[in-house]
Amino acid sequence: MRRGRIALSFATVLARATGRPEPHLDFATPAQACGIAKGQLAYYHALERQGHVRVIRGAAQLEAHIAEWTAWDAAHPDDAAEGNAPTPPLGFVISMEGADPILEPAHLQEWWEGGLRLLELSHFGPGRYAGGTGTEIGLTELGKSLLSEMGRVGVTLDLTHCSDQAFWEALAQHPGPVMASHNNCRALAPHQRQFSDEQIRAIVGRDGVIGVALDCWMIKPGWRHGDSNEAIKLADVVTHIDHICQIAGSSRHAAIGTDLDGGFGREGSPHDLDTIADLQKIAGLVAQRGYGADDIAAIMHGNWFRFLRRAWGTA
Numbered sequence: 001m002r003r004g005r006i007a008l009s010f011a012t013v014l015a016r017a018t019g020r021p022e023p024h025l026d027f028a029t030p031a032q033a034c035g036i037a038k039g040q041l042a043y044y045h046a047l048e049r050q051g052h053v054r055v056i057r058g059a060a061q062l063e064a065h066i067a068e069w070t071a072w073d074a075a076h077p078d079d080a081a082e083g084n085a086p087t088p089p090l091g092f093v094i095s096m097e098g099a100d101p102i103l104e105p106a107h108l109q110e111w112w113e114g115g116l117r118l119l120e121l122s123h124f125g126p127g128r129y130a131g132g133t134g135t136e137i138g139l140t141e142l143g144k145s146l147l148s149e150m151g152r153v154g155v156t157l158d159l160t161h162c163s164d165q166a167f168w169e170a171l172a173q174h175p176g177p178v179m180a181s182h183n184n185c186r187a188l189a190p191h192q193r194q195f196s197d198e199q200i201r202a203i204v205g206r207d208g209v210i211g212v213a214l215d216c217w218m219i220k221p222g223w224r225h226g227d228s229n230e231a232i233k234l235a236d237v238v239t240h241i242d243h244i245c246q247i248a249g250s251s252r253h254a255a256i257g258t259d260l261d262g263g264f265g266r267e268g269s270p271h272d273l274d275t276i277a278d279l280q281k282i283a284g285l286v287a288q289r290g291y292g293a294d295d296i297a298a299i300m301h302g303n304w305f306r307f308l309r310r311a312w313g314t315a
Contacts, residue, residue, distance in 0.1 A: 002087045004277030007069035008056070008304065010118060010181050010211075011092035012261060013040040017100040018125040018132075030103055030128065037101035041114055044092055054089040055115045059312040065091045066305060093308070095158060095181060098123030098132065105142065105149040112153045118181065119150060120158045121166060130170065131163035133193045138165035139173070147174050156311045159183075159203065160257075164192065171202055177311040178206050182213040182257030185243045189221050197247055204248045209307045211257020212240045214269050218259075225268060234270045234278070238285045241299060251295035255303045256282065 001009070015036040016026040027033045047053045056062050068088045076085040095118035102108055108116075121143055122132030129146050131137025139147070147170060150157060159167055160180045171178065180203060186194035195203070195210070203210060216223045216232050219240065223232065244254040260269070260276055272281070286296050298306075 001090055001276055004275070004279055005069075005073060005087075006090065006276060006279065007073075007088075008062075008065070008091040008093065008301070010095045010257075011044055011053075012095045012097045013037040013101070013116075014097040014123065015040070015101050016098055016123055016125065016127070018127060020125055026125070030100060034101040034103055034107075037096065038114075041094065041111075041116075044094065044115070048089075048092075051089060053092050056091045056093050057115055057117065059309060062091075062305070062308055062312070093117050096120065098127055098161065099129040099143075099146060100127055102129075102146065105145040108146065108149045108153050108155060112155060117156060118158045118179075119155045120160050120181075121146070121162060121170060123161050130166035132161045132166075133163070135163045136165060137163055139169045143170075144173065150174070151176055154312075159208075161193070164196075164199075167199060168202075171206070177307065178203060178208045179307055179311075180208070180210045180257070182211050182259040182262075184213055184218045184240045188240055188243060189218055191218070191221075194218060200244055200247050204253045207253075207307075207310070209253055209255050209303045210244055211255045211304070212237055212244070213257050213259040213262075214273065215259050215262060215264065216268050216270065219270070225264070229267060229269065229271045232270050233272050234281055235285050235288075237270060238282060238289060241282075241286065242289055245291075245295075245299075251291060251298045252303060254299050256300065 015033040017030045017033040018026055020026055021028050048055050056065060072088055094115045096116055097120050099119055099121050121130035124133045126135050126137055129143035130139050157174050157178045158181050159178055160183050184194045186196045214237060216229050219236050220232055241254045245251050283296050283300055286299055
């Protein structure tokens with residue numbers, strides 16, 4: 001991440017309690033999921049204590065972090081690719097991927113105090129608060145209460161992994177900023193996990209941002225884990241970026257989401273991506289599609305910065 005100048009990322013905690021236990025991912029009770037997710041959050045805090053990362057909690061901290069990285073970037077134009085110059089700490093905005101670890105809506109305040117700023121209601125399967133990927137379940141009663149609490153506390157709604165029903169119900173109930181941290185286009189990779197053009201338009205209409213993911217199966221239809229990834233390239237990811245831009249009529253709503261913490265490695269990623277540092281290749285590939293410098297900067301980082309500023313009340 002340092003070599004790739006990835007100054008800011010969404011760092012997730014993930015522990016489900018859907019009633020379908022799965023080792024290291026889906027736990028038998030919400031209390032177990034809560035404990036595991038708290039441990040993941042504690043890991044980020046430990047990295048912060050050691051100076052490796054900085055947990056970004058608000059607008060003033062975000063601006064200072066961006067300024068520090070911008071100054072470092074300008075002062076080290078050649079060193080970064082080789083990692084020769086120590087970078088500032090990596091910036092982490094803490095996200096929860098599926099709300100199951102939140103024991104009840106009132107528990108959200110405690111998570112906020114621990115640094116949580118982005119929240120997906122669900123993950124795969126039937127979440128406690130909403131239906132997730134692979135379901136046709138909307139918001140639960142707990143989910144409706146949690147959305148109200150999110151508005152009160154100030155946690156931003158991430159619509160990634162919502163079932164179609166939960167997507168539209170949450171969008172209707174939640175008046176605050178909405179985004180999708182890692183989601184691709186259903187028109188290009190037909191699967192309920194991806195957004196339809198109508199859903200993309202709805203997020204654009206709320207001035208949201210969609211970060212594209214780098215999971216091979218989410219990039220091209222028909223790919224399955226175990227298949228060769230030689231035919232899938234970062235240029236195919238840019239096709240999803242371009243699709244979002246064409247729907248929006250601008251580059252304002254497309255960004256990079258990756259999902260590179262998603263439990264897979266190089267075998268499940270585009271063939272020309274070796275490490276996360278290779279995300280820098282995307283800028284050139286976007287330029288090849290005819291996008292100008294301002295558009296490229298927006299897609300690579302500017303749209304997320306703008307979105308966070310607005311969500312945190314400074315834009």
